[in-house]
Amino acid sequence: MGYSLPSEGTEQRRAVRAALAERIGTLEGRAQAMTERPMHIATGWTAIDAALGGGIARAGLHEWWGALPEVRAVLVQLAWNALLHDDRHRVGAHRHVVWVGRAAWPSADALVRGMRAPIAGMFGQRIPRTWPDARLHDRSLMVDVPAHDTGARLWAIEQAVRCPGICAVIADGRGFDLAATRRLQLAASDTCLLCMRGTEHRTDARRSVLTAGATRWLVERTERPTHVITDRVPWLRTMQERGVVGAELISRIPPEPTWRVTIERSKGTSMHISSECSAHVAQSWQWQGTAEAPAPEAAAARRRAKRGERLIADHAARSALELRALKDIDNAEPTAGAITRSRSHDRVTSRGTRWARGNDGRGVA
């Protein structure tokens, strides 16, 4: 019967213990990182954020009732918020957003933020330069499921929700029963699932629908006063104040679409909201660009900066050479027959090259 030296066994045990401790530490670190990650995505709607303790829950099923175009317009803004939240808290992960069902697909221009940002700073308002932001456009996956195939739709939503590379799923959830919502709620442990339930068949029918969703929301279209648009267009406000533009003309400007978002039910949060809490939503994301220039613009700016530095260095070197040459000329004795020229007679071209002029005023190469 063989035996090992006590020291060898101790070293082995120590190594195993160290490896295990490292592994446990890694797991704990991951768990700690998950718990440290904020559990809410700020919606940007002050009343609702305050009521929900910071925003909509980062993980879980959220049901949205209302006409599909209205709900879709609001969910695009929430998808933006989820994406930006994920970019802040998972640096470099580039997680995607999935839109399941054709009813949930947004238009492509809704996926680009800040298209109106360049004109926000016109006419004297001090707003830093921003660029249109197409991150949501680049990181969106559109899933097309067969119409009226609820099972395939449910399966596709579950697959997307379970994928670790997805931060938010916006899905067409019409016709899902309690079992389906429970299945989705269990699956959405690390993904924000926004489910469109459609229009109710009769008034307050949504209250009697059994569901396992964490929250229930209602979206309605509202008409805001027309003059609100002057808040976003400073030159129009200035002209209105000066009386150049009358109220009649302003009234002909179509109003910006706005919606009233109401959270009707929230379970699983510390507040247990049962009363209504509503907020107005406007398409403000069209004015919010990103400060980061697109890659070609940034590359051009870098090239310009490099070229500028090179030109400055060349100019300095050339000036030093000319100064040295002038000193040499001053030190040298004047030669008979040499053409005396001063630097003021030289012509500086746009490229900074100094072309000597002859006595006749024409350039000498």
Add this chain to the structure above:
Amino acid sequence: MPPTVIPWFIAIVLPGWSRPQETLTRMAMWCMRFTPRVHLEHVGCTGVVPSTPSASTALLSSSPPSMPTSMPPLILLDVSGCLRVNGGARRVVGRIARGLTRRGIVHALGSAPSSGQAVVQAMGVGLGYGNSYAPHPSRPHHPSLDIAELEQLPFQCLRISDAICAALREVNLTRIGEARVIARSALTDRYGPELGERLDMAFGLRPWPFRAVAPPVPVVGEFVFASPCAQQEAVELACIQAVEMLCAAIESSGDVVRNEDGSVRISRIGCTNGRGVRTLAVRVERARLATVIGTIHFGEATRDPRHLWSILRPRIQRMHLGEHELGEGIERILLTATRVGRCRGGTPFLGGAVGMAATNTSGSSVSVMAGEGVHRISIHSGNDHHAATQRAIGELVDQLHARLGQGGVRRADA
């Protein structure tokens, strides 16, 4: 009525070639994306053996015809029957020209219905005669020469030895057309049979010597049953084994990524150049039943047996295995990686102190305003976020494609 296959050949001549033989072989492999029949001819390579001269030829007895050292290498593609799938000869020529230009390779192309004509055209273009890439209203971007232009080309375009060219020059014969009008027997008596053969090849009367390059060894995973098997569980186990064999074969085929000249590309520190399946060809042979053949395209290169099996499993389960009592069943399962790509790399996940250090130095720690105050977020497993996301999304897309079809998932339109 049997289908008609239009014979068509594309010749690539590489003037000024100075790279090693391996690179030329890799180029021939690259050309196999257009046709499986590729012929390679190089000075150092014995791809083609010119015809043996007659012993009575006094001129050539001292210097047997051989490829002159200045002869550029030649790649000849037999694209007969492959034109339709590739969009036509003009499109293939354009793709080859673009690919070679992108790789910085000086080239001349010839495209003709006979192999010899294509070679002579390419040689002529390579020597600077009749560069048909200039825009021409009747032949835009098409490098073919007609018979009259072929006759004006020098004898070097026939890829014959320098000795024969010099001998022809002694009697003031410099163009192909000048030798064409001379009696063939007189040419054979004086210069040997090679010149006549090459003239016939140039005008399509005889094929150019063609020895197809062997294709690369396919990466396969295979399971062969001793007898036809119709039991679902056994077939699934066999398929799992074939998948694992395929993954092991990919892993053992080498993780190196090579540059165009064959040199090994150095990977970033801590990264692996893992290779995975992009396209998988599945062939299931059944006794007394039709063979099942299918192709699966993957969103991302993968060599994860679990993922491969999750995609393959529903297809195997839907397949009819046959009745055992009737002698039916699965005989052989063959998985072939027809397209292999590079797996998404990146810094691997680092744990413990090393991971902490890497995370802190890479600037992944961010200050975040959330809720009550400022939290310091330290992402321990944040070293390989992007690659992990890409892998996960590739797997999701594969899953959705497998059930919903290829049009089931799409990106937003630009």
